[in-house]
Amino acid sequence: MTQAIEVKVPDIGDYKDVPVIEVLVKIGDTVELEQSLVMLESDKATMDVPSPAAGIVRDLKVKVGDAVSEGALIVLLDAASAPASGASIGNGSGTALQEAQPLSCAPQSVEALVASPARSSSNSSGHVQAVPAAAVSLEGDSRGSHASPSARKYARELGVDVSRVTGTGPKGRITQDDITAFVKGVMTGALAAPAAAAAPAAGGGAGLNLLPWPKVDFTKFGPIDTQPLSRIKKISGANLHRNWVMIPHVTNNDEADITDLEALRVQLNKENEKAGVKFTLLAFAIKACVAALKKFPAFNASLDGDNLVFKQYYHIGFAADTPNGLVVPVIRDADKKGLFDIAREMAELSKLARDGKLKPDQMQGGCFSISSLGGIGGKHFTPIINAPEVAILGLSKSEMKPVWDGKQFVPRLILPLSLSWDHRVIDGAEAGRFNAYLVSILGDFRRVIL
Known part of the structure; x- marks a missing residue:
């Protein structure tokens, strides 16, 4: 007689009552090991729950729209070779994650964003732009609207009153696609924004009064495809738009002489070749940024209304390139880790990101983000701040340049830096000092211990 395998909601971080947005199997289906059974969606991520073993679906304990938390039973499987005590998923090691959080130009910075290749498409396919709060009113009672917490959060981020959105989900449930379609309707002029949005404010200010998004029949001009x-681009695009519009960005560009640092990096890689750990410039940059954040604590803060929250921890996010777009894993407590630990953890997180298996808590809690384009190219760029962070560092491609040493020009390896900062929290003088201090550490890494 076959024994039942209990499939439970794995470790999904601090999330509670996460909605089930899709059930991918039905009773009687034969499933394979690691096959996705159901899909959950929190306000930050979409997660597939995989099967812990091959077998036949005996019973489904959840349906679309149910809210579940860690440990909740979702599926019963029949398997001929089940463990005596029954098995369950509890560690989330096989959970495929699709992040739906803002990406700064690093991003998110996001916190970052991963999309499942199998489910990257959506019911609405146009480019999504965040509608400013002036364009779509948040006022009104939306408590009667049938929408999940994640959909409501998505609506708030775009400045949409969910009571004005028509739901197409089960029993009229409002989905993120419905909100996206509503936003597109307003942007293209198909739906009217509240009248107050287009009129100048009584105090002398004015709304953005945006023109409708242009409608073009591109087939008139030639063949198109x-x-x-992808999900990541739609959601990250809206969040990036919000961050760019709402945060007064300023970017300071500078250059660091990393000739000696590069020599140290090459030496460490040779010495640790057998250990399987590769030291990248980004690992050194993380340690240098921690030192700079300690010296300039405003860069390690966040705005909370009229208060400034100074964090006593140093969690550094770094942009990781994946087939589905950029995500931002977070190195937690980077101040307490050495270069070896940071380099190893970066490699592990980057692999999880590429495989779409980052867990939500591995992309949360960042204090400061780094976006490195050094392996691609470019001189300088303007990375978009990942709210609620107040700054982000961009690294471009280093190159050899002639530098005057007082007697002659000598070849030195120069790294371009681009620091974007929130002018509501930081002023130009402080940003200049931060960059100068960071440049001094990268020029002589021994300063990081001071």
């Missing part, structure tokens, strides 16, 4: 935006 239309492809839907």
Whole structure:
């Protein structure tokens, strides 16, 4: 007689009552090991719950729209070779994650964003732009609207009153696609924004009063190929737009002489070749940024209304390139870790990101983010701050340049730096000092211990 395998909600961080947005199997289906059974969606991520073993679906304990938390039973499987005590998923090691959080130009910075290749498309396929709060009113009672917490959060981020959105989900449930379609309707003029949005404010200010998004029949001009935006691009685009519009960005560009640092990096890689750990410039940059954050604590803060929250921890996010877009894993407590630990953890997180297996808590809690384009190219760029952070560092491609040493020009390896900062929290003088201090550490890494 076959024994039942209990499939439970794995470790999903601090999330509670996460909605089930899709049930991918039905009773009687034969499933394979690691096959996705159900899909959950928190306000930050979409997660597939995989099967812990091959077998046949005996019973489904959840349906679309149910809210579940860690440890909740979702599926019963029949398997001929089940463990005596029954098995369950509890560690989330096979959970495929698709992040839906803002990406700064690093990003998110996001906190970052991963999309499942199998489910990257959506019901609405156009480019999504965040509608400013002036364009779509948040006022009104939306408590009667049938929408999940994640959909409501998505609506708040775009400045949408969910009571004005028509739901197309089960029993009229409002989905993120419905909100996206509503936003597109307002942007293209298909839906009217509240009248107050287009009129100048009584105090002398004015709304953005945006023109409708242009409608163009591109086939008039030649052949086209239309492809839907991936989930990561649709959601990150809206969040990036919000961050860019709402945060007064300023970017300071500078250059660091990393000739000696590069020599140290090469030496460490040779010495640790057998250990399987590769030291990248980004690992050194993380340690240097921690030292700079300690010296300039405003860069390690966040705005909370009229208060400034100074964090006593140093969690550094770094942009990781994946087939589905950029995500931002977070190195937690980077101040307490050495270069070896940081380099190893970066490699592990980057692999999880590429495989779409980052867990939500591995992309949360960042204090400061780094976006490195050094392996691609470029001189300088303007990375977009990942709210609620107040700054982000961009690294471009280093190159050899002639530098005057007082007697002659000598070849030195120069790294371009681009520091974007929130002018509501930081002023130009402080940003200049931060960059100068960071440049001094990268020029002589021994300063990091001071």
